[in-house]
Amino acid sequence: MHHQSEITDSKATIISTRNLGGEVSLIAFTCPDIARNALPGNFVNIKINPSNQPLLRRPFSIHNVDGDNVEIMAKNIGGGTALLCNASAGTAIEVIGPLGNAFNIETPAFSTAILVSGGIGTAPMMLLEKHLKAEEKEVIHVIGGRSRDDIHTRGLNNCHIATEDGTEGFKGNVIELLRNMIGDVMLEGPVKVFACGPNPMLKALAGFSQERGLSCEVSLETIMGCGIGICYGCIVELKNQSGEGTSSMLLCQDGPVVDASRLII
Numbered sequence: 608m609h610h611q612s613e614i615t616d617s618k619a620t621i622i623s624t625r626n627l628g629g630e631v632s633l634i635a636f637t638c639p640d641i642a643r644n645a646l647p648g649n650f651v652n653i654k655i656n657p658s659n660q661p662l663l664r665r666p667f668s669i670h671n672v673d674g675d676n677v678e679i680m681a682k683n684i685g686g687g688t689a690l691l692c693n694a695s696a697g698t699a700i701e702v703i704g705p706l707g708n709a710f711n712i713e714t715p716a717f718s719t720a721i722l723v724s725g726g727i728g729t730a731p732m733m734l735l736e737k738h739l740k741a742e743e744k745e746v747i748h749v750i751g752g753r754s755r756d757d758i759h760t761r762g763l764n765n766c767h768i769a770t771e772d773g774t775e776g777f778k779g780n781v782i783e784l785l786r787n788m789i790g791d792v793m794l795e796g797p798v799k800v801f802a803c804g805p806n807p808m809l810k811a812l813a814g815f816s817q818e819r820g821l822s823c824e825v826s827l828e829t830i831m832g833c834g835i836g837i838c839y840g841c842i843v844e845l846k847n848q849s850g851e852g853t854s855s856m857l858l859c860q861d862g863p864v865v866d867a868s869r870l871i872i
Contacts (some may be wrong), residue, residue: 614835615702616642621698622676624691629756630683631727632692639675641704647685647712647735648826648864651679651704652834655690665691668731668803669705671762677702680730680759689714706834707863710735712742715822717795719745721789723781724810725804726757731826733762735801747792751781751808753829782811789819802826802867813867823867829858836860845869 619638626632639649652664665687667679683692694700708815712720712735720739722732729750736746752758755774760766768776769784777784781804792798800823802812809825816823832838841858846869853871856862 613640613644614706615644616701616703619677619700619702621694622696624694624696626692627680629759630692631759632681632683633678633761634668634681634691634694635673635676635678636700637675638677638704639824640700641669642672642677643788645669645672645677645705645734646709647738648708648710648731649705650834650863651702651705651804652702652706652831653679653691655687655694655698664701664703664832665833666834668704669734669736670730670827671733677704680727680761682727685769687775691820703834707859708861710824710826710864712744713759715799716797717744717790717822719747719798721785721792721798721800722746722748722763723800723802723804725751725781725808725820726752727759728802728804728808728826728828729759729761729763731803732801736763740866745795747788749781749785749788751784751804759842767850769845780811781808782815785812785815789821793819799823800867803828809867810870810872813870814872816821816867824864825867826863827858827865828863831859834859844871846871860862 619636623635650666654664670680671678751769754772769781771780803826829841832840
């Protein structure tokens with residue numbers, strides 16, 4: 608589900624930034640064109656500084672759409688993200704989007720969606736939950752992190768938490784928690800899994816989904832420069848859909864959402 612014809616390169620204005628803890632901030636900006644066309648799983652590429660430093664834009668999953676406003680979650684890891692997380696209301700930014708493809712909430716037929724997130728991988732899940740609820744799907748979140756500080760549940764309902772140090776919820780990782788839950792969930796009807804988080808988690812989830820015969824889509828993270836297929840900075844190697852051999856793809860063009868069965872694990 609691509610939106611290349613509807614991509615806009617917009618000047619936008621930050622209307623608020625709010626720290627959510629764990630160096631993660633919620634940033635809202637006004638951008639009617641992107642808000643109108645955004646689908647769950649899409650991302651935006653943001654350039655905050657009008658000068659050439661930092662040169663590259665940064666990709667961020669669209670977290671939520673509220674009228675003409677778009678919200679993203681950003682983790683302050685220095686450089687461009689520090690500028691964004693510390694920006695004051697009224698700051699001008701340049702935004703390209705919506706970019707990439709979207710989670711497929713129509714096929715195959717399912718009645719319950721399990722949304723699996725690791726750390727800031729919860730970023731696209733609020734918009735995804737909204738769209739799933741509009742389709743009258745049951746939504747369950749399974750969210751993992753190293754400790755309580757890594758867990759971000761803003762705007763999410765029906766959350767099951769796993770922390771590796773046991774400071775919140777289940778002591779262990781999301782795959783272990785999912786393994787404990789999945790039998791009961793599958794009794795309720797067909798299940799589809801949607802996920803975003805660190806690559807090791809996604810690969811483990813791909814293995815688990817194959818083992819249980821579950822349909823699973825994952826949103827991959829990688830370094831991105833342009834976000835529109837020019838710089839070739841986001842090449843990933845995936846299994847071919849036929850199951851025979853592998854091939855390279857540009858995540859910004861053919862992702863970031865891919866079928867988990869294509870991950871090389």
